[in-house]
Amino acid sequence: MKKTYLIGLLALIAAIAIIVSASKDVSTYATFEAATLNNTRVKIAGQIDKNFDIKYDPVESPNSFSFRMVDSDGISKKVIIKKPKPQDFELSETVVVTGEMQDETFVADEVLLKCPSKYKDEELKLKSEASLAS
């Protein structure tokens, strides 16, 4: 057999193996409901529920904070993040948390923020309104 074919074949096998292996690393964004049913580690994307306070007291427990999050189904649940609260957390539009459900609470060890890029415009608007009022 020609070596080129052999390499091609090996590459093909490797590619299939990689795709099979990689597909296990991938999941859909879960919801609180799905997380409760499956009870596995999932990622949930949602919005911070502005009706509730974000609770973080670094004096008492520096490595965790909690808030309520609304998932894509519109369900609001308490989320505990086992990390110090990132700066600008309040400002973020969407948060993505990785973890699992424990009873009625979602316990996560990772959180990713998406800070709105639009807030620069809002700031300008606020500034201009303020200066008109003066």
Added chain:
Amino acid sequence: MNSDIQYIGEHLLPGIFGHFCVILGFVTILFSIVSYYNASKSELDNKGTWTKFGRWGFITHGLATFGIIAMLFYVMVNQMYEYSYAQAHVSEDLSMKYILSAFWEGQEGSFLLWMFWHIILGLVIIKKSGSWEAPVLMFVGIVEAILASMLLGIHIEIGDFIYKIGSNPTTLLRDVFAAPIFEKADYVSVISGTGLNPLLQNYWMTIHPPTLFLGFSSATIPFAYATAGFFTGRYKEWLDPALKWALFSGGILGTGILMGSAWAYEALSFGGYWAWDPVENMSFVPWLILVAGIHTNLIAKSTGRAIRSTYIYYTLTLILVLYSTYLTRSGILGDTSAHAFTEMGLEPQLIFLVGFTALVALYLYIVKSSIIPVFKKEESAYSREFWMFVGALVLFFSGAIIAASTSLPVMNAIVGIFDPEFTGTVIKDPIPHFNKFQIWTSVLVMVLSAKAIFLRYKTEYFSKNQKVSFAKTQLIHAAIAAALTGLLSLWINYYHWKYIVLGFCAFYTMTSNFAYLVTKAKMNLKMASSVFAHAGFGIMIIGVLTSGLNQSVVTTNPFVMKGLIKNKDLASSVKLIKQEPFFVNDYWITYESDTIEGKMRTFKIKFEKEDKERGNIDPFYVYPNILFSNDLTKVAASNPDAKHFLGKDIFTSIASLPQSQMDIKFAKEEEDSLKYVTYTLGIGDTIFTKENYGLIEGINFDPQHSDYLEHTNDIGMGVTINFKSLDGEYDEVIETAIGVRENMLYQYPEQINELGLKVRLNEKAFDNYFSTEDKLEYKVFHLQQGESFFYNEEEYILQGFDKEVQNKNYIPEPDDIAIQAIMIRKSDMVTLKPIYIIRDTKPSNIKDYDIKMGVHMRLMKIDPVNEKFSFMVAQDDRSNTDIVLDIAENVKRNDIIVLEAKMFPGINLFWSGACLMLLGFFMGLHYRRTEKKRS
């Protein structure tokens, strides 16, 4: 909009000039492309006229682009906020040393930077490349035109849709935003700049983007040579110049990526140098493919094989560079990256441009690749080219895997078009996902680079002796590598067999490559470049094993028992109270002090090792800091600090502070929630709170409170109190103060964290000691120089006058006549210096005040005939000497920090390995540039 308003204070000329340059730059680059196209079709190029046209088109484009850059700098340096780009990226308080950073903070600025480098490289090609100028610059021109179109800012309305072509950086703010402020004709005078994100205010932002963009721009050149070679049919000649440019580009792009990773490690609290973030990945993938191209290019130069592969790799490199621009600037990465992106609404244009470049490359390949001769016999397994080709394929695979995983959001979007219900998929834990594949691509790359270097090009056959000797050398190298792998385990943990394999292969390629340099290449520089690149990669991988796999958290909470919590990262930081040493993992850590300078608050933290016999030893300090936002209302960024040792780094960052220290809003809320109790006492009295008591020691009019000293108050008073806890552990004298400046009262409360107390001097106490002007009862005295008078049983002597008037309330004007009296109080020799002024024939005066006794003195009138001077004197009513204090209890501590400290063992191996690898590129380039001169 608002075209009927005549705006005041706008500078419209730079904008008109800039806009003209944008259009001129775009038109001239198109002209240059067409001219160079005709020049490349040699039958059309009569005496090189088309080449000249193309060249002048390119140079004019360059001048126009420099014009846009100059215009933007002009409006930014002069803070002309009527321009949206200046408004968005500079502010009054932005230091000039960050003006470059501010320039390329925005998308348009970074496109301009990219174009700038293309122009510089284009000029080098005009000067150096001879007959390649026309076809190469035609393809460079196409890429440049793509970038220039990103600045056009043309909006086309088709029905309800508005298609944006480019975003013009020279537009006015009022054309970008619709806001009520633009109803005002003088809006320019009231707006201010947004300024540069504090995270980006450091020197990395000055050096990293230009390097990275030089890497991106130079990646265009091998692409242009490849396409030009196919286009003109000179399918072999392009290989030589393309290789030099590819080495240059590989070195620069690699340096740019490494700088980004050093930035992430050193200045940003990403907690490491590589996180498989989409932004990192998408600059890394083109580099991998470029490196694959360099290898096939070497094969092609030596054997004539792999020309097609080289073409594919080089064109793919540029397509991936453009694709990464699309990914990082379209907002499609959305939830997967820690980097913030701004959407410009240019997605369709970016997609079109990536597709267009790919189609140009594909079309040329289909039409022209048949002219390249096909080898009937395939490469022998004993030849170097065979294994290099496999190595290039591995690099391609490595890049393809990373690119595919990173493109998951793009796939989601595509599926989403056909299935609107589809919510998309995401990689659960990216870092392990990427690592598990890249371990094996690295292993293959290292084994191949160890083996291939001992083979020769075009070898068809190995005799038995050759086979034996080859196997023998490889076995010796493997044995040395195995020994080194074992030795390393004395220092670090491998945790899993696959990391032992990775470590072994890294040592194998290091041993093999250095052995080659010494035994075969006889220290010849020609081969040293590849030896350094490959061995450097091996060293870098060892650095990854030591600093990545073996990094550890220093600040784990000692009370969290191992095994109780699943994820070992959960408690990664500890709370430190100021000046209270805290013990974690071998270290005593003390938060000693902190200082505020401008927007930065720097913490001084001491680390000490515990030693049973000698107490604490080997102290060292780290200085992590936090940056406040430009308006100083809240924390904007936390900058880590690392202590570098030869064998390891101790990396620290402020993970958090008390809410009140992070955000002015919380500070206010917390202050409002305190329940102050008011105490009225005298000097020598004792205050009793629940668990503590304080003795009032005295009043002074020269407070030493640290916040008080930061301002220049006109007058102020402080009260010192000796607080003690009932158990006797706490015994300190504190001071609380009040000050007046510009007719405003400022309180300087003192917080005693140990006791949970906050003590504030009440305004009433201030009123007891200081009378306002309207409450003063002045008495008038007339006297001559040398005479004295008595006021409230004190004798004051008019000693003389001073023509040199010095008083902070007096600002001299020309033609002023001012005179300052020198009045001395006999009992304590205190001098009062009231001032008399005649300005514009009108007399006036400035009083002097003695805070100790509360004496106010004015020089009212001068009678030149009798040489008599009239003074008015009054004294504060200090009959009530009560001290009024507000004291709150159970106050939350504000003197704590949450610190995260990590240890990166052997991180210097990572940096030095990476640098050695990149040095290999530049050495190769140097060798190939001087090659011709030698032969």
